[in-house]
Amino acid sequence: MKNLLKELVKFMQLGARLDLKVGALENILSLTGSNDGLEVVIESDDILKALVTLSNDSAAVIAKDAFLTLINISSLDKGASKLINLKLETNSLIEKSSPNIVIVCLQQISNPESELADPACMLLSNLTRPISLCDKIVDTVLSSNVTFDQLINIFTKNEFNKKGHKLHYLGPVLSNLSQSSLVRKYILDSTKCVIQRLLPFTEYKDSIVRRGGIVGTLKNCCFEEEFHKWLLSEDVDILPRLLLPLAGNEQFDDEDMDKLPLELQYLPDDKMREDDPDIRKMLIEAITQLCSLKENRVYIREKNTYVILRELHKWEKDREVLLACENLVDILIRTEEEINKDNIKDAEVPVDLIEKFEKMDKEFVEDSS
Known part of the structure; x- marks a missing residue:
């Protein structure tokens, strides 16, 4: 296969005949469709440089196949790293430096x-x-x-x-x-x-x-703690944007409804939750980050975030999302006297919660295997 690549790279030049470039690229693209082929292509700097060069080819069919091949290569971290760290000096087999x-x-x-x-x-x-x-x-x-x-x-x-x-x-x-x-x-x-x-x-x-x-x-x-107060303020008002995808069409009593942000009150009957569990998990984790400091936790509680999470927890089937949801709920239902820290990241997690989360993790792994 390495000998094949050495032959193909000769035809992967900007000035080569179009039919030769097309044929060479089709072969390389096909190779990157398998793990073994991908590994060999990634190790060939000459091929990688030629592909980067041809991604800038004036012929759309050539540039497109070069891009598709590069997408396959960069799907592996190893391939992405090789492409970013390519030395771009002129190579004798290639007409000019790769861009x-x-x-x-x-x-x-x-x-x-x-x-x-x-x-x-x-x-x-x-x-x-x-x-x-x-x-x-x-x-x-x-x-x-x-x-x-x-x-x-x-x-x-x-x-x-x-x-x-x-x-x-x-x-x-x-x-x-x-x-x-x-x-x-x-x-x-x-x-x-x-x-x-x-x-x-x-x-x-x-x-x-x-x-x-x-x-x-x-x-x-939301990992930038110094911006949390601003993110929750009226200038940004990020909390409703994070909560809305987690909300269903549940109706709450007037007291609970009035405490919710305006955007989450009286949602239509056809309101659907975010259907992707990875996105739901990221939304919950973002809110959890915003709970780092006491004044922000107080604000998030006052906006009745708990009731949205409560209904989500009843509906949720994904174990990882459930774990993230329970972690956030635990923060919100505890009093500040129980937390006893301005910055919750400085607080120790109670032993009973550690044991609970470890048990859930173990059950998740067992169910997945």
């Missing part, structure tokens, strides 16, 4: 006439997933001609791409990039109004990818 793959993706994504915008989003989503690559990619974006402001504008603009590409995978890209403290603080900059523009996508029905990406972004941003 930076992150820059190539950004150029396609930011071009409203691009016919490769969705594959570029998918590739960038894969590349940004490993946390070990995040800071390097953030540095590349900062040095590029495409700013974070532009990426947010592209993501939030309806039908930015004129060729019908939806750019849903920009959601996971933002979630992955928000593993970086630098990106989180950009999103949370009160002068930019970024997070307020992202909040409506927690209820975006047309794409679980976009919706999940933004919920992941919000969850990551």
